[in-house]
Amino acid sequence: MSSESRILEGYVSLPYKWAMGTTTTRFFDELKDKKIMGTKCLKCNRVLIPARSFCSHCFEKTDDWVEVSPEGTLRTWCGIDFSYEGQPKEPPYLIGIIDLDGTDVGLPHFVGGIPTDDFDEIAKKVRIGGRVKAVWKENRTGNILDIDYFKPVD
Amino acid sequence: MSQAVAIIGTGQTECGKRTDVSYPELIYEAVGRAFDDSGLSPEDIEAVVSGSMPPAMEGVANPHLYWADAMGAAGKPLIRTATCGSTGMSLAHTGFYHVASGLFDLVLVVGAEKMYEGDPQGTMATVADPFFQRPFLAGAPGIFSLQSNEWAHRYGLDEKRVRMAAAELSVRNHIDALANPYAHIKLNITVDDVLKSRIIAYPVRILDVCPASDGACAVIMASERMVKKLGATPAWIRGVGYCGEEAFFGEGDKVVWQAAINAAKSAYKQAGITNPRKELDVAEVYNPFTFQEMLFYECFGFCDFGHACELVESGTVMRGGDLPCDPSGGTLCNNPIGATGLQRTAEVVLQVTEKAGDHQVPGASTGLAHAMGGLDQFNGIMILSNSL
Numbered sequence: 001m002s003s004e005s006r007i008l009e010g011y012v013s014l015p016y017k018w019a020m021g022t023t024t025t026r027f028f029d030e031l032k033d034k035k036i037m038g039t040k041c042l043k044c045n046r047v048l049i050p051a052r053s054f055c056s057h058c059f060e061k062t063d064d065w066v067e068v069s070p071e072g073t074l075r076t077w078c079g080i081d082f083s084y085e086g087q088p089k090e091p092p093y094l095i096g097i098i099d100l101d102g103t104d105v106g107l108p109h110f111v112g113g114i115p116t117d118d119f120d121e122i123a124k125k126v127r128i129g130g131r132v133k134a135v136w137k138e139n140r141t142g143n144i145l146d147i148d149y150f151k152p153v154d
Numbered sequence: 155m156s157q158a159v160a161i162i163g164t165g166q167t168e169c170g171k172r173t174d175v176s177y178p179e180l181i182y183e184a185v186g187r188a189f190d191d192s193g194l195s196p197e198d199i200e201a202v203v204s205g206s207m208p209p210a211m212e213g214v215a216n217p218h219l220y221w222a223d224a225m226g227a228a229g230k231p232l233i234r235t236a237t238c239g240s241t242g243m244s245l246a247h248t249g250f251y252h253v254a255s256g257l258f259d260l261v262l263v264v265g266a267e268k269m270y271e272g273d274p275q276g277t278m279a280t281v282a283d284p285f286f287q288r289p290f291l292a293g294a295p296g297i298f299s300l301q302s303n304e305w306a307h308r309y310g311l312d313e314k315r316v317r318m319a320a321a322e323l324s325v326r327n328h329i330d331a332l333a334n335p336y337a338h339i340k341l342n343i344t345v346d347d348v349l350k351s352r353i354i355a356y357p358v359r360i361l362d363v364c365p366a367s368d369g370a371c372a373v374i375m376a377s378e379r380m381v382k383k384l385g386a387t388p389a390w391i392r393g394v395g396y397c398g399e400e401a402f403f404g405e406g407d408k409v410v411w412q413a414a415i416n417a418a419k420s421a422y423k424q425a426g427i428t429n430p431r432k433e434l435d436v437a438e439v440y441n442p443f444t445f446q447e448m449l450f451y452e453c454f455g456f457c458d459f460g461h462a463c464e465l466v467e468s469g470t471v472m473r474g475g476d477l478p479c480d481p482s483g484g485t486l487c488n489n490p491i492g493a494t495g496l497q498r499t500a501e502v503v504l505q506v507t508e509k510a511g512d513h514q515v516p517g518a519s520t521g522l523a524h525a526m527g528g529l530d531q532f533n534g535i536m537i538l539s540n541s542l
Contacts, residue, residue: 097304
């Protein structure tokens, strides 16, 4: 019996077509016009972001649309400095959770607009609890990356 | 119909880069050891519970079909349970439900992963929905570092102090792993090594982070009737608790983390534990990141919120302390994800049955095993004791 154990190399590459539903479709259409929309649950009064068709707590339908502020507070952030298959951009870059004014759910997105070559320097400028504002892409095509990133503004 | 449940056998593989065996052969190794430990054979088992990470990890969909022969599952009910990082604890709970229900007296529970066969972070990035969260929540290091940074800033603690406590925990886990024959990472490191190690996801450095591992773990669960019949040495399951959260990462507070708090509360209630710090002898806390281990101390009531660093500084959670945590070296030094939560369970079984060898906590009779998973979404706890 051979004492060798060899490797078989292969790929599983599958295409997908993800149906958005009408609520997500409208949310993305509004982003093209630089509007960030949430939906309000009339039972718990939370403003959900991104807009949803039902409330994650109350199980109620939510079709009461509200435009929310493009500014908010940075709940947390971290600096990504590793690579993986399917990564949206070249590291290093920053991600964060943003509590937009007038919403009750944090939004994950990029934090940007500052040099990202020294994390200790970044940590002086990107503050948990600090204010951030959406920076829009020039060409908006109707997806979550129409917001380029959130920029610290104080 | 409800009946008491014990774990009467465990089997773990050596973990690391296991290119010497195929995926089913790795399972066979862990399952064989669980049979050796319990003195049972495949024909004694009535049902099989198995699980792993999303199948993109190894590129084989529904892996329980592929694993069936290696678990001796032909002719038996076979189920797959999967909740990402908490899979191993969900497996332990699923096995418990099988026996506690009264439907089965002997159940085999198996968790495994072969993370060197695919792209772990690429796989984990696909756990998030494709519309809103996927581009940002970059695999496990992304979400865990968001949580770690938020925790580190919540209580206004001095950054250097938090950093130092995390580094000391990293050293403790690495030293403990040297005494665990199944651990993947065997590194003799110092606090300074941790503080100077490369950043993976700021503020988290590579020595704050678990590895990706190949490995498998199996346990055999038995009813009280069967424990008596076999004359087995049992670790009794005295309490289980599990709690999930919303699909959107931004909904819940991940610092005063209700999923972790509630899972612990319900497990403590079932086990009759009112003061976990005093009544637990050992805890295998799921600690893929050093910072998270401290966050969990607070959520599990080992200390008040904002005081986890003190447990490290006072030595309470170190070997020889009041409540030694992760004497196996934890997830931080061994992380075949589908097996990891079950390894936490198996390690507590070894501790309360005095079979942990070089990493035995002397006299341990009651312990806590934990895992968390999803998009920082699920927490599961199991309390085990050497008596009912």
